[in-house]
Amino acid sequence: MREECSCSRVSEGSKEMGGDILLEIKGLRASAGKTEILKGLDLVVRRGETHAIMGPNGAGKSTLSQVLAGHPGYTITEGEIRLLGRNLLEMEPEVRSREGVFVAFQYPVEIPGLSNNYFLRTALNEHRKHKGLPELDGGAFLKLVKEKMKLVHMDPALISRSLNDGFSGGQKKRNEVLQMLLLEPELALLDETDSGLDIDALRDCAEGVNTLRSSERGFIVVTHYQRLLDYIQPDFVHVLDKGRIVHSGGKELALELEEKGYEWLTAASS
Amino acid sequence: MKTPATQPQWLEHRRAQASALVAQTGLDLKGHEDWLYTSPTELLVHTVSIEEDEIHSLVAEHSLPDAWQVLVFVGGIYHPKLSRTVDDPVGIAVTCMNSAIDTHQSDLVAWLGRSDSEEATMLSLNLERWTDGLFLRVASGHELPGFVQVLEIGSGSSWLRNLVVMGEDSKASLVETHVSSRTQSTSSHCVTETRLPKGAKLSHLRLKVDGTGGHHYGAIVAQQEAESRLESRLFGFGGVVARHEFHVTLDGPNASALLHGLVKTTGNEKADLSIKLRHASPDCTSEQVFKALADGHSQANFHGTVFVDRDAQRTVARQSNRNLLLSRDASVNSRPQLEILADDVKCSHGSATGRLDDKALFFLKCRGLSEVDARKLLVRAFAGEMLLPLADGHLKERIDALLGEI
Ligand SMILES: Nc1ncnc2c1ncn2[C@@H]1O[C@H](COP(=O)(O)OP(=O)(O)OP(=O)(O)O)[C@@H](O)[C@H]1O
Numbered sequence: 220m221r222e223e224c225s226c227s228r229v230s231e232g233s234k235e236m237g238g239d240i241l242l243e244i245k246g247l248r249a250s251a252g253k254t255e256i257l258k259g260l261d262l263v264v265r266r267g268e269t270h271a272i273m274g275p276n277g278a279g280k281s282t283l284s285q286v287l288a289g290h291p292g293y294t295i296t297e298g299e300i301r302l303l304g305r306n307l308l309e310m311e312p313e314v315r316s317r318e319g320v321f322v323a324f325q326y327p328v329e330i331p332g333l334s335n336n337y338f339l340r341t342a343l344n345e346h347r348k349h350k351g352l353p354e355l356d357g358g359a360f361l362k363l364v365k366e367k368m369k370l371v372h373m374d375p376a377l378i379s380r381s382l383n384d385g386f387s388g389g390q391k392k393r394n395e396v397l398q399m400l401l402l403e404p405e406l407a408l409l410d411e412t413d414s415g416l417d418i419d420a421l422r423d424c425a426e427g428v429n430t431l432r433s434s435e436r437g438f439i440v441v442t443h444y445q446r447l448l449d450y451i452q453p454d455f456v457h458v459l460d461k462g463r464i465v466h467s468g469g470k471e472l473a474l475e476l477e478e479k480g481y482e483w484l485t486a487a488s489s
Numbered sequence: 490m491k492t493p494a495t496q497p498q499w500l501e502h503r504r505a506q507a508s509a510l511v512a513q514t515g516l517d518l519k520g521h522e523d524w525l526y527t528s529p530t531e532l533l534v535h536t537v538s539i540e541e542d543e544i545h546s547l548v549a550e551h552s553l554p555d556a557w558q559v560l561v562f563v564g565g566i567y568h569p570k571l572s573r574t575v576d577d578p579v580g581i582a583v584t585c586m587n588s589a590i591d592t593h594q595s596d597l598v599a600w601l602g603r604s605d606s607e608e609a610t611m612l613s614l615n616l617e618r619w620t621d622g623l624f625l626r627v628a629s630g631h632e633l634p635g636f637v638q639v640l641e642i643g644s645g646s647s648w649l650r651n652l653v654v655m656g657e658d659s660k661a662s663l664v665e666t667h668v669s670s671r672t673q674s675t676s677s678h679c680v681t682e683t684r685l686p687k688g689a690k691l692s693h694l695r696l697k698v699d700g701t702g703g704h705h706y707g708a709i710v711a712q713q714e715a716e717s718r719l720e721s722r723l724f725g726f727g728g729v730v731a732r733h734e735f736h737v738t739l740d741g742p743n744a745s746a747l748l749h750g751l752v753k754t755t756g757n758e759k760a761d762l763s764i765k766l767r768h769a770s771p772d773c774t775s776e777q778v779f780k781a782l783a784d785g786h787s788q789a790n791f792h793g794t795v796f797v798d799r800d801a802q803r804t805v806a807r808q809s810n811r812n813l814l815l816s817r818d819a820s821v822n823s824r825p826q827l828e829i830l831a832d833d834v835k836c837s838h839g840s841a842t843g844r845l846d847d848k849a850l851f852f853l854k855c856r857g858l859s860e861v862d863a864r865k866l867l868v869r870a871f872a873g874e875m876l877l878p879l880a881d882g883h884l885k886e887r888i889d890a891l892l893g894e895i
């Protein structure tokens with residue numbers, strides 16, 4: 220894997236970075252039941268890039284996350300999503316995951332009775348099998364996971380608890396980032412991973428993302444707060460409204476949005 | 490089995506009394522309050538003896554290397570050659586019931602069938618017909634050095650009665666494994682009876698793994714005195730029809746009982762769980778957790794009754810029944826029941842039946858697990874509450890593996 224190199228990140232506002240196209244979304248329309256939510260969304264993420272998506276409540280940000288992950292509750296009526304040129308929409312959710320797509324959900328599920336340790340090891344080993352690597356046994360896995368937990372300052376005791384069961388909001392989000400660190404995806408989308416976090420947790424989660432950032436990987440962070448973007452500096456900021464990207468810019472756009480709100484953009488789009 | 494000619498008169502008499510009780514109700518009990526979904530007649534079917542080869546392979550597969558002693562019963566009769574036993578240490582006796590009739594007659598006279606509820610027809614039928622079983626005696630203040638395993642190989646129709654006689658402040662751990670021919674029709678009946686005097690602690694686990702022709706009746710009957718503790722766990726898999734009964738009476742202050750039961754049914758199987766737990770003394774605690782995983786066209790039934798006597802004040806009784814339907818055609822019937830006469834009690838009961846959580850399934854797939862593996866993990870999660878307290882070892886691994894077969 221190539222090392223991250225700061226010069227590969229082009230200065231603010233530039234639209235071209237030159238890496239391979241990792242993810243390409245073209246004219247995507249998606250509905251839940253009879254309601255159309257995504258209404259012709261376009262987005263291109265190249266290797267090495269980090270994109271931030273902002274936008275008002277109900278704009279369709281989480282819907283985009285779910286559609287990317289392969290949630291069966293949404294119907295794609297038009298458009299396409301390609302991962303490294305291949306049709307992502309034809310892949311089952313588990314195949315997308317093994318192929319390197321990771322989505323951290325806005326509301327992580329709790330599964331009482333399922334040990335976090337067992338879950339994480341099973342998931343990692345599925346990915347290792349897919350890559351033709353040998354599976355990790357309990358001991359080797361525990362060593363690895365403890366290392367990664369340190370990175371996000373996660374209480375080691377949480378490894379033997381049930382998955383997210385009774386976890387605090389911050390612990391759940393740290394656990395999502397931990398999963399990402401273990402699975403080392405090519406493309407990760409984090410849906411409001413920063414919401415509800417205290418300052419320390421915010422920094423830890425951002426740190427988790429930054430450790431993985433490289434010229435090979437792409438990130439999409441969905442957030443409502445410019446604060447997160449101080450820690451995870453994006454190459455691009457997009458505004459999603461009413462199911463479409465209505466405006467894109469460099470990281471300074473986030474500051475502008477913080478100041479002016481969305482109205483000046485959303486009024487124009489409707 | 491001792492023939493009527495060789496068995497002592499007291500035993501002959503006791504069998505006759507039991508037989509008279511059976512005659513009172515008869516065996517076609519379907520529709521009776523305690524038998525809403527099954528009938529004893531469904532368990533008493535035409536059976537076939539299993540082949541010698543299969544006996545050996547079942548013993549090899551199911552006898553637990555970490556058990557202190559393993560007593561094997563085939564078709565209801567003790568098989569010393571297949572068993573693994575040691576000489577009895579001081580204060581402890583482990584033998585088969587057929588020998589105990591001679592060697593521990595006073596214990597048998599005092600306790601055999603004494604805790605049976607007269608209304609429970611299948612207990613009476615077992616008392617009438619038993620041919621052998623485990624006799625375990627632990628003297629006051631003594632503790633077993635490890636757990637004893639009773640391994641029953643069901644062949645034809647078999648009738649076992651285990652009697653556990655414990656002294657004050659004694660401790661014992663008993664594991665029962667009931668298996669049957671993988672394909673032949675069998676009908677096995679086993680009652681484990683115990684009396685726990687002051688401070689005695691018994692940990693009991695029963696694993697039932699029937700083949701495609703297995704019919705099974707299993708019961709635990711326990712009478713508990715002050716400060717005694719019973720933990721009784723059941724794991725039931727396979728077979729055609731199974732009926733599991735728990736008859737527990739808390740009859741001394743500060744006695745406590747933990748009853749866990751997990752049954753998994755597939756195909757056209759039917760499993761009945763029937764629990765009768767009585768708080769007869771004040772300050773006792775009971776906790777029941779029963780779960781069923783029903784797949785295919787199977788049916789799982791739960792009927793759990795907690796009785797709290799008038800003077801059983803400060804009773805704490807919890808009961809929960811949770812079921813998971815794994816297919817559209819599976820069905821579950823749940824009847825939790827509380828009958829409380831005392832006024833100062835903390836009793837709770839809950840019953841819930843659901844399906845695998847779609848959100849959880851989707852989440853697991855999003856982390857790379859296949860549909861099948863995700864389902865397995867959720868089934869394990871559902872059963873986790875029952876698996877977690879088990880000591881690591883062969884038995885836990887076996888139960889875990891049986892849960893994974895979905
Ligand atoms: N399964 C569904 N069925 C019906 N409507 C849905 C469904 N999923 C989303 N919606 C609707 O689609 C719209 C977009 O929802 P979405 O959750 O994607 O918004 P969001 O941009 O993530 O908002 P927030 O910032 O509040 O998280 C909302 O109006 C929502 O109610």
Ligand SMILES: [Mg+2]
Nearest residue numbers: 280281282325
């Ligand atoms: Mg959202």
